[in-house]
Amino acid sequence: MTASLSDGRSTRDRLRAVLGQACAEVGLDATGAELIRFVNNAVFRLARHPVVVRIVLTPGLRHRADNVVNAAQLLSDYGVPAVELLPDVRQPLHIGEHSATFWQEVPDTGDEPTAVELADLLRQMHEIPVEDASLPEWNPIDDLRRRIRDAEGWDPDDVEFLLRRCDDVETRLAEVRYELPPGVVHGDAHLGNLITTPGGTVLCDFDTTCVGPREWDLVPIAVGQLRFHHTVNKHEILAEAYGFDVTRWDGFPVLREVRELKLTAAVLPIARSNPNIRSELRRRLRSVRVGDTFTRWVPYR
Template identity: 95%
Template sequence: MTASLSDGRSTRDRLRAVLGQACAEVGLDATGAELVRFVNNAVFRLARHPVVVRIATTPALRHRADTVVNAAQLLADYGVPAVELMPDVDQPLHIGDHLATFWQEVPDTGDEPTAVELADLLRQMHEIPVEDASLPEWNPIDDLRRRIRDAAEWDLDDVEFLLRRCDDLEARLAEVRYELPRGVVHGDAHLGNLITTPGGTVLCDFDTTCVGPREWDLVPIAVGQLRFHHTVNKHRILADAYGFDVTQWDGFPVLREVRELKLTAAVLPVARSNPNIRSELRRRLRSVRVGDTFTRWVPYR
């Protein structure tokens, strides 16, 4: 069954209704809210309050809302620069089948964050004692399976292929030996998850924050350098600033495959309702299927 453009519009209308109800429950006005991102979460910037609202759109990943709240509280406790939850609101807020979280909006200077800033923030995060973290253990394959199984009306052959790839990578991950200590890891550490404010750069997006191998937080920039067209070698800058080059470690090829599978399958649950991402999803699927490690990808929009 082929999805129409109206699927995307109707989904956005439903999300705005959820936003309106969520805001009403905490005493906020959703009038004029701007949808600033719509992939696995719908992210709205309120027009009448300095607040950003994130609504989980993927049923299989709604369990992440508790992780996001716990991660934000942990970073605040340890003084790691990060976006902060709206105070005095019990979070996450349940609105029917949806979960919403409310965040204090931070002033964005518009300056592009740097790999040096990312390295500094990761070092601070990685030094948090793991025994103080009420966070899940790193399990990227479980996360991937949830997304893939939640694919809405996508080609069944693609879905079955991706699930087989998960099985293969899970077995190979079990053999990886890590060089760095376990730590509190962001889970999706790339420059798009930083915001530059007048007071400094802060972390955001804690959906996959967990306790696991610190190497995982160095993989996104390395894979981004290989897969996306970066004129500046951000991986080299990050490796030098952090003090570890993940690409020279013998476990990198396996973690690269996991990251690339995540970059491909992440949007499957919303591919039907977000027509803007379908052509890029198909490009990535072709690359993964044939083992093509050279084709350049473009970011999902």
């Protein structure tokens, strides 16, 4: 039976069924697996193998599984420190409407990654020749529309508002002129997508890795500084270490709006399945609706 996300209360049990089937097909044991993240993907840490399994949550984003495989292989080819796919396993693996990828678990020291480390990793990534990258072109509005249209039992008026906002931002985005050359960009470059290991810090989460404007990889930390309760100015540190302050560039306001739309709409496909996110989603929607750029947000849990 295909595991569906239509029944919110049973979603996690259904995802465990998908996990069990996926693991069985590649010879792994899913017994005792721990769900460690449930926002954009369901991420499980296996108890009986040093393996992490990521399951795409919504049918509209299944294409991302192919993208993360291509991105991981590209980063490995160019020696960019990053999490690695489990070898000798056909990936991605499609189970009904879901897609799974399998990753070698890396030892996490628990130390918080720094903006300087992120800048270094981004420079390495951005230097990969774009002609060698079998990756999609940057199209953040298409990604947003997919998420919004997969909204799970949410207010239709909010959904229609967000789709109209996408149309408006897409028009303005087409007029932006970039200062940096295009490159291979991570697509969601914040400190939560770094892992500190005994051998150094590595990148993870390549769902939106693509070829696009390098400026986009500097936007998440800048927006995070503006929207979240950061006591340290991580944006200032990143800008100095990378050598470019994206907030001083005239295209930043448009890219900020794209980022904030993404930070708001990202969880719409699981809004019913994960009740912990609903109050924060409502807060963010209110901010976007009235053009409030000052209210502080808190991370989705």
